[in-house]
Amino acid sequence: MRIALGLAEQARDMGEVPVGSVVVIDGKVAGEGRNSPISLSDPTAHAEMLALRAAAAGTGNYRLLGATVYCTVEPCLMCLGAMLHSRISRLVYGVADPKVGAVGKLAELMAGGAEFNHRFETVSGVLAEEASAQLKEFFKERR
Numbered sequence: 001m002r003i004a005l006g007l008a009e010q011a012r013d014m015g016e017v018p019v020g021s022v023v024v025i026d027g028k029v030a031g032e033g034r035n036s037p038i039s040l041s042d043p044t045a046h047a048e049m050l051a052l053r054a055a056a057a058g059t060g061n062y063r064l065l066g067a068t069v070y071c072t073v074e075p076c077l078m079c080l081g082a083m084l085h086s087r088i089s090r091l092v093y094g095v096a097d098p099k100v101g102a103v104g105k106l107a108e109l110m111a112g113g114a115e116f117n118h119r120f121e122t123v124s125g126v127l128a129e130e131a132s133a134q135l136k137e138f139f140k141e142r143r
Contacts, residue, residue, distance in 0.1 A: 001070050001094065001127045007034040007047065007073045008134050014039055018134040021071045022086075023055035023064060023109045030067065031055030047071065048079035052086055066072035072131040074101030074124070083120065090121040092132030 007020025010092040011034035022123060033050025037043050048071055056062045069083060069092040074097040091103070103122055110116065 004070045004072050005127060005130055007032055011035040018138050019047040019073045021051040021069060023051045023067050023069050025067045028056055030058050046079050048075050049082055052082050068092060073097050074103050076100045077102035077105060080106050084116055084118050085130050087118050088120050092123045092126050095128045096124065
């Protein structure tokens with residue numbers, strides 16, 4: 001998570017919302033990403049998406065079995081969908097995102113009968129205070 005927080009700082013320095021993500025497989029970093037939709041002119045260039053893409057390219061497989069994804073902020077529905085498709089084992093994130101965070105929404109869909117062919121463990125609140133401080137500082141500077 002510390003690596004993800006560092007990537008979030010890099011995103012902030014580039015004028016992006018400070019979100020960082022790391023994919024770890026067998027105890028090694030397999031992919032990293034920082035929010036880059038503005039700099040890449042790509043609405044899908046979320047930190048998690050870039051980290052998943054890097055891990056898939058590095059392993060030569062779009063299935064990231066056994067992977068843990070670390071994110072500074074609760075992922076959106078797009079990023080969670082990519083995690084489902086990549087078959088990660090675990091998601092660990094820092095601060096909840098009440099606006100677009102979708103971990104709870106995904107759980108609601110599953111509880112409502114949505115059938116997904118994959119599920120993964122979720123751990124929240126890891127270094128949440130630091131991730132929250134990054135976001136608050138960023139938006140305070142923007143206003």
